Amino acid sequence: MSIAQQRVDEFLRTLASDAPTPGGGAVAALAGATGAALVAMVCNLTIGRKGYEDVEARMRAILAEAETARAAFLALADRDATAFDGVMAAFKMPKETDADKAVRSQAIQQGYEGAATVPLEIARRAADLMELARETTEAGNANASSDGACAAQALSSAVWCATYNVDINAASLKDQSKATALRDEVSALRASARALLDATDAAFGSRLG
Amino acid sequence: MSIAQQRVDEFLRTLASDAPTPGGGAVAALAGATGAALVAMVCNLTIGRKGYEDVEARMRAILAEAETARAAFLALADRDATAFDGVMAAFKMPKETDADKAVRSQAIQQGYEGAATVPLEIARRAADLMELARETTEAGNANASSDGACAAQALSSAVWCATYNVDINAASLKDQSKATALRDEVSALRASARALLDATDAAFGSRLG
Numbered sequence: 001m002s003i004a005q006q007r008v009d010e011f012l013r014t015l016a017s018d019a020p021t022p023g024g025g026a027v028a029a030l031a032g033a034t035g036a037a038l039v040a041m042v043c044n045l046t047i048g049r050k051g052y053e054d055v056e057a058r059m060r061a062i063l064a065e066a067e068t069a070r071a072a073f074l075a076l077a078d079r080d081a082t083a084f085d086g087v088m089a090a091f092k093m094p095k096e097t098d099a100d101k102a103v104r105s106q107a108i109q110q111g112y113e114g115a116a117t118v119p120l121e122i123a124r125r126a127a128d129l130m131e132l133a134r135e136t137t138e139a140g141n142a143n144a145s146s147d148g149a150c151a152a153q154a155l156s157s158a159v160w161c162a163t164y165n166v167d168i169n170a171a172s173l174k175d176q177s178k179a180t181a182l183r184d185e186v187s188a189l190r191a192s193a194r195a196l197l198d199a200t201d202a203a204f205g206s207r208l209g
Numbered sequence: 210m211s212i213a214q215q216r217v218d219e220f221l222r223t224l225a226s227d228a229p230t231p232g233g234g235a236v237a238a239l240a241g242a243t244g245a246a247l248v249a250m251v252c253n254l255t256i257g258r259k260g261y262e263d264v265e266a267r268m269r270a271i272l273a274e275a276e277t278a279r280a281a282f283l284a285l286a287d288r289d290a291t292a293f294d295g296v297m298a299a300f301k302m303p304k305e306t307d308a309d310k311a312v313r314s315q316a317i318q319q320g321y322e323g324a325a326t327v328p329l330e331i332a333r334r335a336a337d338l339m340e341l342a343r344e345t346t347e348a349g350n351a352n353a354s355s356d357g358a359c360a361a362q363a364l365s366s367a368v369w370c371a372t373y374n375v376d377i378n379a380a381s382l383k384d385q386s387k388a389t390a391l392r393d394e395v396s397a398l399r400a401s402a403r404a405l406l407d408a409t410d411a412a413f414g415s416r417l418g
Contacts, residue, residue, distance in 0.1 A: 006216065008217055009214065016276070038233065041227070045229070164413060
């Protein structure tokens, strides 16, 4: 069953179990979806409110982006589990002949690459959305500024959780140029998340008065 | 309906709406529950596994603590909404006579204090559990070390999201000694979360090899 359709407590029970998926990758995607929902919440608490007429058009645009992102993150939560299942299926392939071994080894490498690609997409989307979390915290309804700051925290946690999963899959790649390219993007995404989290934190502090 | 019993996508839809609750406080509690589930996951992937006999008893003890914490966080997610509803109910109290106004003002202040107390409990529990996230990342199944690191991220985000809600409620308190005591504890919890997140990150890096 899709993670989106599971009950909160049932998802958490499965997460806590010894099944290898869902794990940190699905958590990253759900943190992204939660951050997107909180950005949307701040927009919805700003649109049509007295004193916020000047930012209304912008809040409508951000709301549309946040709603698209929420759906994308929920789809990525399911895709992450499937990608990792691919690694495990490859490990179960026959390895009797040299030809078997070559095919299996290639499938394993493709599995790790695929399992790194999905969290990388989660991290990219979450880092992008952090700029909108910062903007809604700064310019949205002041009473909801803590929700904007929480959006930034959820999205930052999505970036980090996702990139830990990129790291662990990249560590199994034999192609060092691919592994290095992944690690470089991870570093850039983390640096961006750190800067946007600090900026949002400062915006929240100034809304607090 | 209890948040634990809601479907993931339905909870997120309500979160994104213009209803003032659920908001960042419920998100903090759910991030705590998610972190607790990930700590339990690492324990469950370590107990009974070859090469981890020495840490098995310890992992069983951590598992029990993580399971208790998960249930507590789910209860706190519901309590947070109720606490904030208390503030809003107080604002709707009559304010015709001076006596009305005095009673209403006291109820509002008690409402803010209560609304600050629940996220403070979330932040305390999350900060405590971060030490166990660090330990499972360092000593648990190496293949699940990314899940341990994600647990620390989820718990750190719980500490921050919860303390933003302490901040915003403390800002409305007239009793400055109470407000200062709340802010001092917030600072201490954030410092602890920052240090434990860095330590867990380092532990994950060393497990990665």
